[in-house]
Amino acid sequence: xxxFKIGGIHPEENKFSKEISVEVFPxxxxxxxxxxxxxxxxxxxxxxxxxxxxxxxxIAKAEGFIGANIHSPYSGTIHSIDLVPDxxxxxxxxxxxxxxxxxxxxxxxxxxxxxxEITLTKAEIIDRIxxxxxxxxxxxxxxxxxxxxxxxxxxxxxxxxxxxxCEPYITIDHRMMLERAEECLVGxxxxxxxxxxxxxxxxxxxxxxxAIEHLTKVAAQYPxxxxxxLKTKYPQGAEKQLIKAVVNREVPSGKLPIEVGVIVNNxxxxxxxxxxxxxxxxxxxxxxxxxxxxxDNRKNFQVRIGTSVQEILDQVGIPENTGKVISGGPMMGKxxxxxxxxxxxxxxxxxxxxxAESKRGEIENCIRCGKCVQACPMGLEPFILAPLSDKKDxxxxxxxxILDCCECGSCSFSCPSSRPxxxxxxxxxxxxxxxxxxxxx
Numbered sequence: 344x345x346x347f348k349i350g351g352i353h354p355e356e357n358k359f360s361k362e363i364s365v366e367v368f369p370x371x372x373x374x375x376x377x378x379x380x381x382x383x384x385x386x387x388x389x390x391x392x393x394x395x396x397x398x399x400x401x402i403a404k405a406e407g408f409i410g411a412n413i414h415s416p417y418s419g420t421i422h423s424i425d426l427v428p429d430x431x432x433x434x435x436x437x438x439x440x441x442x443x444x445x446x447x448x449x450x451x452x453x454x455x456x457x458x459x460e461i462t463l464t465k466a467e468i469i470d471r472i473x474x475x476x477x478x479x480x481x482x483x484x485x486x487x488x489x490x491x492x493x494x495x496x497x498x499x500x501x502x503x504x505x506x507x508x509c510e511p512y513i514t515i516d517h518r519m520m521l522e523r524a525e526e527c528l529v530g531x532x533x534x535x536x537x538x539x540x541x542x543x544x545x546x547x548x549x550x551x552x553x554a555i556e557h558l559t560k561v562a563a564q565y566p567x568x569x570x571x572x573l574k575t576k577y578p579q580g581a582e583k584q585l586i587k588a589v590v591n592r593e594v595p596s597g598k599l600p601i602e603v604g605v606i607v608n609n610x611x612x613x614x615x616x617x618x619x620x621x622x623x624x625x626x627x628x629x630x631x632x633x634x635x636x637x638x639d640n641r642k643n644f645q646v647r648i649g650t651s652v653q654e655i656l657d658q659v660g661i662p663e664n665t666g667k668v669i670s671g672g673p674m675m676g677k678x679x680x681x682x683x684x685x686x687x688x689x690x691x692x693x694x695x696x697x698x699a700e701s702k703r704g705e706i707e708n709c710i711r712c713g714k715c716v717q718a719c720p721m722g723l724e725p726f727i728l729a730p731l732s733d734k735k736d737x738x739x740x741x742x743x744x745i746l747d748c749c750e751c752g753s754c755s756f757s758c759p760s761s762r763p764x765x766x767x768x769x770x771x772x773x774x775x776x777x778x779x780x781x782x783x784x
Contacts, residue, residue: 346574347584350720374649383409399448412476416627416647419443430684475619481609500604507580510672520554530613578751635695667701704761715754725754732771
């Protein structure tokens with residue numbers, strides 16, 4: 344069974360919601376759409392207070408090379424454009440909409456018919472993805488069209504689709520493979536045209552045998568798309584590890600996948616690409632798992648962007664002993680400090696942990712056991728990087744390749760001394776990046 348070679352761990356899978364079909368979440372009465380929903384610059388509003396908008400209408404335009412348009416997920420009236428606290432308590436610009444009905448913009452095809460024939464050219468597909476504000480739905484929210492603006496001296500040999508879903512608890516990609524396979528594979532085909540790659544490889548961990556079987560059957564009609572079963576090991580879905588597992592190529596330090604002839608996209612992103620290319624539908628919703636060990640009413644939801652996190656949790660019922668709510672999975676996700684925040688592009692999960700599970704162990708001195716080194720899939724030395732970061736020695740952090748960290752959390756998971764290795768390394772990584780930028784002027 345294919346896999347990456349260095350490091351990796353095996354946390355409890357806890358895929359409790361893998362049998363639960365995706366439900367469409369009801370529309371809220373009022374919604375808030377943040378203007379920074381992508382990696383890169385925030386978008387600029389093109390609407391004003393009091394304007395009436397329709398579903399799919401452009402409400403904020405991308406700024407800069409790395410940016411993404413934002414469209415209204417609702418029809419209604421712009422209540423205000425103001426600073427609104429995000430999930431972590433930081434005030435961000437947002438557009439507040441009073442939701443009045445569900446009237447869609449005329450240019451969007453709202454039919455349920457699956458359109459398989461792609462009529463757009465390579466350039467038109469990339470432009471459509473850009474216009475529709477598609478970003479990666481695996482968590483990073485990198486604007487998808489930027490990946491396909493390929494330098495003239497580079498050639499894409501493989502399009503790798505990340506369907507590993509290696510994070511514990513999260514099952515939304517699994518459900519999309521079972522329920523939306525046809526649409527997603529048309530999206531993959533569109534990305535093949537956009538990239539110029541001769542072949543697409545879909546990597547799926549072998550703990551999803553039903554998804555592997557179903558997707559293989561559907562992919563049989565596409566001779567240039569292949570399903571590749573992978574060994575279940577975390578972080579199989581990390582970009583560089585996935586490339587190593589699927590095509591046996593190693594992305595050099597500090598370089599992007601295009602350096603080895605590869606582009607990587609998340610599986611659910613392919614669904615958004617399908618809707619953009621074939622239906623002219625912008626990215627106005629996210630697909631997410633709501634789960635937890637003590638949560639009885641687990642769900643997989645299709646949620647319009649701007650829906651209140653509190654409303655989503657009220658729908659499933661928050662267990663009394665909940666100690667932490669995490670956006671994302673337990674390994675790479677971040678704790679939500681403000682439940683009165685709103686769903687954004689790329690929000691793939693809401694994880695509810697009870698008090699016992701969410702409590703960190705007491706931090707003890709490093710015993711130099713080397714477990715963090717054995718676990719690191721990037722071959723780094725977390726026991727060195729963490730204290731260097733803590734001491735603000737960012738020159739040494741750069742020397743010891745802190746920027747190669749993929750922030751998977753395998754080091755913290757493996758540490759018998761309960762040291763917050765990822766927290767320290769993540770901070771050191773951001774400070775080292777800032778130092779390098781300042782040095783370059």
